[in-house]
Amino acid sequence: MTTNTAAPGAGPLEAVLFDMDGTLFDSEPLWDVSLAGLAEMLGGTLSSETRRRVVGGNLRDTARIIQGDLGVEADVEESAAWLLERTRQMFALGVPWRPTAEAVVESVRRSGIPTALVTSSHRTLVDEVLTQLDPGMFDTVVCGDEVTCPKPHPEAYLTATGRLGVDPRNCVALEDSPPGIAAALGAGCLVVAVPEDGEALADGHGAVVVPLETVTVDRLISFLAARTG
Known part of the structure; x- marks a missing residue:
């Protein structure tokens, strides 16, 4: 069983925040x-x-x-x-998950860690995706047309963490693009980039770049601990 703790002096992993297009879904x-x-x-x-x-x-x-x-x-x-x-x-017509993405979200939920979907897509698109998923997979959803300043502004991520009642500095955001990475970093989150094309984010833009299939809850906790420990 995963223990939701980080290194001495670091906060626990309070939430995992997921981008939608290109991060979780092959849209x-x-x-x-x-x-x-x-x-x-x-x-x-x-x-x-x-x-x-x-x-x-x-x-x-x-x-x-x-x-x-x-x-x-x-x-x-x-x-x-x-x-x-x-x-x-x-x-x-149907939006497929990226390989292993559904398992990553489910593992976070099994660990008791809150989840959020934070996307630049409009609510009408997000609702098409949500109808294809199990209810309650995300504790909150923030869409691009529900904020005043969309990504790369941090408002969407700050809105999500505010709704969850968590400190963004103790959250990990999974992203796949420079605007999303900038938004999550601006909010204070640790960002793990999981692009399909790793070479597209060769310098990471301030994020930790890893293949999506290697993401686990324990690894996310360790990334947070390494930053704040």
Whole structure:
């Protein structure tokens, strides 16, 4: 049985906070479809560089980046709304877990450690995912359209830890993108990055970078202890 303690002088692991897209769920291929569709609707083609730039971003910034890279002047709100609905349609068909991700969340819950889902995605997309999961898998959920300042601002993570009543300095956040890492670090969390492409985060951006399949509760506790012990 896992003991939720850290090194002498360090606080216990009070909560584990999970990003959604690309961290727990293999939803990026679904975003590929909707993002390419938006570019096509705007009269262009989504480049691989533009696709890389919008990972982890919010809808308005994503629409703005795509329009700018295509050299198109269009209504950002309309583009964002189109992207949201197309992505919702894709999510409704089913969003698969990344390998071992479900087991990681379940192991945290079995250890009695609170969990939160902290995502840049809008509530309409998150609800499509939550309907596919067992009820109560996350103690709280913070969505991108439920905060004033989305990632990379720390508001979403501070909102989650506030709801849980925990100290963000005693929490671990699992992320996969620079905006998400910046948000969690800004909130004071220890960040463990679990990108599908480890080379994409070669320098870690301030996070500990490990393969998702190696994440265990004991390892998360040890990471926190190493930082604060």
